[in-house]
Amino acid sequence: MxxxxxxxxxxxxxxxxxxxxxxxxxxxxxxxxxEGLRTFFAHKQVPxxxxxxxxxxxxxxxxxxxxxxxTGVLLLFYYRPSAESAFESVQFIMTDVHFGWxxxxxxxxxxxxxxxxxxxxxxxxxxxRAYRAPRELTWVSGVLMLFLxxxxxxxxxxxxxxxxxxxxxxxxxxxxxxxPVIGKPLMIFLRGGEDVTGATLTRFFAIHVAVLxxxxxxxxxxxxxxxxxxxxxxxxxxxKKQRRIKMMPFFPNFLLRDLLGWVVAxxxxxxxxxxxxxxxGVKADPFAPAPAGIRPEWYFVFxxxxxxxxxxxxxxxxxxxxxxxxxGLVAFLLLCVPFLYEKTGGRSARLFAALGIVALIFMxxxxxxxxxxxxx
Amino acid sequence: xxxxxxxxAFSLVLFFLxxxxxxxxxxxxxxxxxxxxxxxxxxxxxxxxHAMQEDIHAENGLxxxxxxxxxxxxxxxxxEEAAMDPAKGYIGAPEKKDIxxxxxxxxxxxxxxxxxxxxxxxxxxxxxxxxxxGQLLLRGDEKVAACTDCHxxxxxxxxxxxxxPVYALNIPATCGKCHADREYMAGYRVAKDVVEEYKKGVxxxxxxxxxxxxxxxxxxxxxxxxxxxxxxxxxxFVCGQCHLNNSELFAESPHKQAFAEEExxxxxxxxxxxxxxxxxxxxxxTGEESICMDCHEEGSxxxxxxxxxYAKIDSLKLRLSAADSLLQVARKAGMEVSEPLYQLNEANQxxxxxxxxxxxxxxxxxxxxxxxxxxxAIEAYEQGLQAIDELQFRRKGLxxxxxxxxxxxxxxxxxxxxxxxxxxxxxxxxxV
Numbered sequence: 001m002x003x004x005x006x007x008x009x010x011x012x013x014x015x016x017x018x019x020x021x022x023x024x025x026x027x028x029x030x031x032x033x034x035e036g037l038r039t040f041f042a043h044k045q046v047p048x049x050x051x052x053x054x055x056x057x058x059x060x061x062x063x064x065x066x067x068x069x070x071t072g073v074l075l076l077f078y079y080r081p082s083a084e085s086a087f088e089s090v091q092f093i094m095t096d097v098h099f100g101w102x103x104x105x106x107x108x109x110x111x112x113x114x115x116x117x118x119x120x121x122x123x124x125x126x127x128x129r130a131y132r133a134p135r136e137l138t139w140v141s142g143v144l145m146l147f148l149x150x151x152x153x154x155x156x157x158x159x160x161x162x163x164x165x166x167x168x169x170x171x172x173x174x175x176x177x178x179x180p181v182i183g184k185p186l187m188i189f190l191r192g193g194e195d196v197t198g199a200t201l202t203r204f205f206a207i208h209v210a211v212l213x214x215x216x217x218x219x220x221x222x223x224x225x226x227x228x229x230x231x232x233x234x235x236x237x238x239x240k241k242q243r244r245i246k247m248m249p250f251f252p253n254f255l256l257r258d259l260l261g262w263v264v265a266x267x268x269x270x271x272x273x274x275x276x277x278x279x280x281g282v283k284a285d286p287f288a289p290a291p292a293g294i295r296p297e298w299y300f301v302f303x304x305x306x307x308x309x310x311x312x313x314x315x316x317x318x319x320x321x322x323x324x325x326x327x328g329l330v331a332f333l334l335l336c337v338p339f340l341y342e343k344t345g346g347r348s349a350r351l352f353a354a355l356g357i358v359a360l361i362f363m364x365x366x367x368x369x370x371x372x373x374x375x376x
Numbered sequence: 377x378x379x380x381x382x383x384x385a386f387s388l389v390l391f392f393l394x395x396x397x398x399x400x401x402x403x404x405x406x407x408x409x410x411x412x413x414x415x416x417x418x419x420x421x422x423x424x425x426h427a428m429q430e431d432i433h434a435e436n437g438l439x440x441x442x443x444x445x446x447x448x449x450x451x452x453x454x455x456e457e458a459a460m461d462p463a464k465g466y467i468g469a470p471e472k473k474d475i476x477x478x479x480x481x482x483x484x485x486x487x488x489x490x491x492x493x494x495x496x497x498x499x500x501x502x503x504x505x506x507x508x509x510g511q512l513l514l515r516g517d518e519k520v521a522a523c524t525d526c527h528x529x530x531x532x533x534x535x536x537x538x539x540x541p542v543y544a545l546n547i548p549a550t551c552g553k554c555h556a557d558r559e560y561m562a563g564y565r566v567a568k569d570v571v572e573e574y575k576k577g578v579x580x581x582x583x584x585x586x587x588x589x590x591x592x593x594x595x596x597x598x599x600x601x602x603x604x605x606x607x608x609x610x611x612x613f614v615c616g617q618c619h620l621n622n623s624e625l626f627a628e629s630p631h632k633q634a635f636a637e638e639e640x641x642x643x644x645x646x647x648x649x650x651x652x653x654x655x656x657x658x659x660x661x662t663g664e665e666s667i668c669m670d671c672h673e674e675g676s677x678x679x680x681x682x683x684x685x686y687a688k689i690d691s692l693k694l695r696l697s698a699a700d701s702l703l704q705v706a707r708k709a710g711m712e713v714s715e716p717l718y719q720l721n722e723a724n725q726x727x728x729x730x731x732x733x734x735x736x737x738x739x740x741x742x743x744x745x746x747x748x749x750x751x752x753a754i755e756a757y758e759q760g761l762q763a764i765d766e767l768q769f770r771r772k773g774l775x776x777x778x779x780x781x782x783x784x785x786x787x788x789x790x791x792x793x794x795x796x797x798x799x800x801x802x803x804x805x806x807x808v
Contacts, residue, residue, distance in 0.1 A: 045802070047806075048801065091712065091715075094712040095715070242806070243805060243806065244803045244806070245806050246802070247801060247802050247804050248801060253792070253795055253796060253799055256788060256795065259788055260788040260789060260792065263785045264785055267778055267781040270774065271778060274774040275710075275774070277711070
């Protein structure tokens, strides 16, 4: 009897909770017309096949971005963007602010993991040819976001104003100056003068916390909208083999899987950030000689290393200029991948895959060479 | 007529060309008969003429006749004697005993030397006469060093030129040409192993192996032109030129009078003269390596002070080492401990100052420094402990967080399975 009483009581409270919830939904519905959105998600389906695992990389990248925004805002409470106090403020965050060390470490590690997941996302989309019509603009917005992510990394690296970051930024902005015609003015614009100074720091800070986030959020909104409008692409190889494909409801089945991925990513991130706190190093001294082993962040290393091996002169062109223009051309071609693919009528699929593999191997080899100490 | 004009112009060009070429031919011939003769005449040595090309005197516009006299404008027509006519002031190569005076004709003349360098010293000859080298030369001993033995005769280079025998890094080898040659130095009362000993010492290693020119070479302690052994009363002043604090503290200490009474050389008694070893804390105290024990017996006042001073220095060292080890452990674990490490640097400064203060033999003064260092080292150590505690807290916090995250992931996984079991997965037809 007691048991049935209890069951009866809990059903009653469930009912009242449900009706309260329904009232909130009805209130919101009347104002935002959520019915359409609900119907859309209720009917949204995700294809299930052997390559479905790659669908989660976009979500993981988004998760890291959310972490970046959250921890970034928390760091802003204490960070002071000037040459005199930037280093000290980060030191204060790491030693005196409660859990400041964790927030900063998570921000730094999450930035790197985000770059990694964005790269993996790009390569998975490339090799599965998910950029095909009508998803060209999704690809273009994704590639632009990759460039912005690299910009986030480059600008954020300088903000603690430590020795390694200072000299890496010096070298990085010097490379920008190599670009013909616009290079020098662009370098002066980035540095806020001829040299890397406090002016560079405030500029990078503004770019890091205002300019790039605005552009990124606009592109991200567009990217997600396109993904929702067009649904997930099914790889041509899968379509060729199977006429009928099993579909999974997006809500809640796929979304819960996404959520599981995020929870696992959070666990890994927290463990890495706590066990290997991001080092601060020593404060930048513009008058000190450059320390040995200056290297940009790992995702720029393959470009940095490549520039070292291009001869000083290639024909009548300066080797470094050729290298920079070459990377610029590759970046442009990357943006144009869907259009180039369509132009060949899809006949160059093998060539595209081969080029992708070559590019991937090239990046890995150049990075490895750099970390192993160069080619002798 | 135009042909005539062209011919005239052509001849003019030819004339100027010929004149220019002829002038160049003439340029190739030395204008100085000394150089010409020493290069052309096989009987004359070539070396002085070659060496003079880089000589500092030649760089300043001086030529052979400025030192040796004669007339270098004469003597091209196999009439060598005309150039080397004593009536023209020719004095030729000076004898060894005359070399210092020979060089001093100019180098002791401030009015003349000012033309080349207003700040150049002109007291070398006066100093030389007071040196052991100069005294012996005056007494007719021609084995001793005169100007040319150290500086070279022709091809004299500035002391700033790394090729010069009197460049700081080359001085031990230059002095060593004689002073390291036991056979050559036989018959003189000076030690024959000074150069070898110097090379083994902290000064020799710093100068010759590390290339640090702040370290003294022979001339910095003995003087260069007025070179003499400093002698017992002066050695403290010689070392005090660089080791000022140690020298002043020693002068105020009870050792000053005691050393004077015993006729012991001040710094050398404990540190040696040429083979100066890098000082260690073990030189203090009452252990086997202690040099205090060379003079002080057990139970004496000196014995007690040596023991106390050693204990103070050693105590600070132990504190520093303990704090540093702890902070390094924390740093390697990723803890931000740059502030206590900086503090430890400051404490280390007190150790350095304390070691210097040993020369005062004052327990109170040494203690005031070591106590401050110990205070800072203790603070740094405590911060190290806090960092280690914080590290443990982080590890535990991480473990708890991971348990929650794992449980959440597990819950999600089970929920997914449960939902999947209720879901009917539709199949859709797809088109390429």
